[in-house]
Amino acid sequence: MITVYGLKASGNCYKLQLLLELLGRRYRWVDVDSANGETRTPEFLAKNPNGKVPLLELDDGRVLAESNAILCWLGEGTPFVPVDAWRRAQMLQWMFFEQYSHEPYIAVARFICRWLAADHPRRAELPRLRERGAQALAVMDQHLRERDFFVDGGCSLADIALFAYTHVAADGGFDLDAYPAVSAWLARVRATPGFVAMDGPEDSRGG
């Protein structure tokens, strides 16, 4: 059986939980909390020298890092990966967008607001994070005005990747009411059979 190392309250880790539940796949989950330094231990660094979760481990000990690469590995051959090559390219486009133009702002703003003390110096980063995160949400909203999901043909890995931190963007101070097409899309993802909600910070040891 596959093993996932990570914290379910982290959007990058939750992506994998969500896909695995949507697929009805069995898996083992091992809590590893980066906020408590558990990704920097010698044992964990031996598995992932980049010191990040999530990490996927196969029965034979092979490991794979990077949440969106793991989604691609788990999703191959399932309805969450389009068969058409152009649609697959568009799916990857939105997954790279998520890691470059979305997560570094929306997830980091949430981390600062929910995990760090109210007087933490990193709060100074929030105005810039909110400006850039709002740009990402605006790009998504424009795209979704004419589509049900990011790629034509139904819910794909791009939706799972982008749902993870978008649906908790309010935790970082973003107002999702300003993005009605995004809000409607969030509801469509939630309505996908097998959907599971994300743990809150208070459900985790990282809280």
Place this chain on the structure above:
Amino acid sequence: MITVYGLKASGNCYKLQLLLELLGRRYRWVDVDSANGETRTPEFLAKNPNGKVPLLELDDGRVLAESNAILCWLGEGTPFVPVDAWRRAQMLQWMFFEQYSHEPYIAVARFICRWLAADHPRRAELPRLRERGAQALAVMDQHLRERDFFVDGGCSLADIALFAYTHVAADGGFDLDAYPAVSAWLARVRATPGFVAMDGPEDSRGG
């Protein structure tokens, strides 16, 4: 014929030039310089609402953004994409690593040092960028100590993606001599038949 919009002195754009030359493919290149605001014009935003280069355009007007998604589209079915599913997953792992843990530090340090004035306030970001970029180079060096390329089986899209900004890391103040396995790998990529060097900032309108 396909069209690429971008600036060859930008690593993210050069990736596409390098792959297309390695493949011996014909293409049209249209210079678009983000440093001069050319990615924020109404005309360009109509093609890519995220306002970034590179951008690929097909003959029929379809467009694809995100350098590494474009690499995947162009590379499908060529020797630069492994047939084995696990190797493909590892290739994607390193491509997501490049966009999340490498480019935001190594490329941004280079941009600040080569494109901005010597007294620009963004120089204050350099210590943090160099610390994080050095971490990425150390992870790469460790991985390459036992391998010729990032994924077993030869030069893949992961090598092309990571070569783009690694080989000019010195522009941002990184000392590549500290990473001998990375330096040896750079030489192997340069020796790949069809290799073309990247334009320097002085070759471009952005210089």
